[in-house]
Amino acid sequence: MDRPAVVALVCCLLLLLAGCTVAPGGSVVDPDAGTATAPPGSGGTAVTASVPADGVEVTVVEVVDGDTVRIAYANGTTDTARLLGVDTPEVFGDNTPGEFEGVPDTEAGRACLDEYGERASAYAENRLAGEEVVIAFDANEPRRGYFDRLLVYVHHDGGSFNYALVDRGLARVYDSSFERGDAFYAAEERAMAAGRGLWSCRDGTPAPAGDGETVAPPSATATATGEGVVIARIHADADGDDAANLNDEYVVVRNRGDDAVALAGWTLTDAAGFEFVFPDGTTLAAGETLTVHVGSGDDTATDLYWGRSRPTLNNGGETVTLRDAGGTVVAERST
Structure with a gap:
């Protein structure tokens, strides 16, 4: 074996013994060392979506709450990670409305934040x-930050999970000097405006409590392009065993307007964040309905299929x- 190969082998063994992790692309990351260095020629990182070239592959072994997770490295060691740039409402402590711009410091305001703390946790889970x-x-x-937790961006399924929390209104941006601040603040402003x-919670109305109560229900004609489009029905409790009859879990969307509406790129989201x-090419003609089934099937002009492999809509109360x-x-x- 030549000298370079011997050196490389020894280095690898030392890294494994030290508990270090090899990131995609060949960069090496020690959980307690400085920021990983990307390999030469790896390029930059997009602000919100692209997976960083110097990132580290880990497995999420536990979701603590909406912005904190437990992770495991490939070598079996574990750590606690706090998501950078975001702050979801508390689940295990009291919420402070003053931290969330415009949310009143009232019992209703706190109750609403409590609910969204649970929602953020369910979404992360x-x-x-x-x-x-x-x-x-x-x-x-x-x-590392408070409580010795790693401070990280989490990238999953082609996007930034941190950013998604802000974009969906499940977290606020906390003031700091993190590099992606501009994009996160822009997403927060859009979520606020909508x-x-x-x-x-800024109107002080309690969040949904699972019994059908809604918080600040938006108008069905909130946008000009979607005027008249409503959710006509939620059928959460499938006939028989839900798991064996996924397509009997469905949501019906109706166009009550006078003109056809192009729905391409529109989304339906349940309370858990699915x-x-x-x-x-999806278009909903005036006066017509479109049914979205939870399971799988061939899309038609009247029926679309979510492609989920397990029951999704909550029988006990869903939004x-x-x-x-x-x-x-x-x-x-x-x-």
Whole structure:
């Protein structure tokens, strides 16, 4: 064996013994060292979506709450990670409305934030628990924060989970010098303007409590392009065993307007954060309905299929939100 190969082998053994992790692309990351260095020629990182070249592949082994997870490295070591740039409402402590711009410091305001803390946690649980993700660090922020937690961006399924929390109104942006601040603040402003997620708490109305109560229900004619489009029905309790009859869980969307509406890129989202995206070419004619089934099947002009492999709509109480392609809430309905 030649000398370079011997050196390389020894280095690898030392790295494994030290508990270090090899990131995609060949960069090496020690969980307690400085920010990983990307290999030469790896290029930059897009602000919100692209997986960083110097990221580290880990598995989410536990979701603590909406912005905190437990992760496991390939070598079996575990750590606690706090998501950079975002702050979801508390689940295990009291919420402070003053931290969320415009939310009143009232019992109703706090109750609403409590509900969205639970929603953010459920969203993280459904999207991240047990999943392989890529974590990345920020040059402007320390490696670890309070309680010795790693401060990270989490990338999963082609996008930034941190950013998604803000975009969906499940988190606020906390003031810091993190590199992606401009994009996150822009997303927060859009969520605020649309009254999306926790920002609906600004009117002091309690969030849905599982019994069909709604928070600041948006108008079914919230946007000009979606005028008259409503959620006509939520059928959550399938006949028989839900798991064996997924397509009997469905949502019906109706166009009560006078003109056809192009739904391509629009989304339906349940209370836990599962999202269905209307495919390209989807159009809902005036006076017509379109049924979105939870299971799988061949799409037609009247029936679309979510493609889920397990029951999704909550039999005990569900809230479904319809948004247009720009993310603006068009309609919301609860059972």
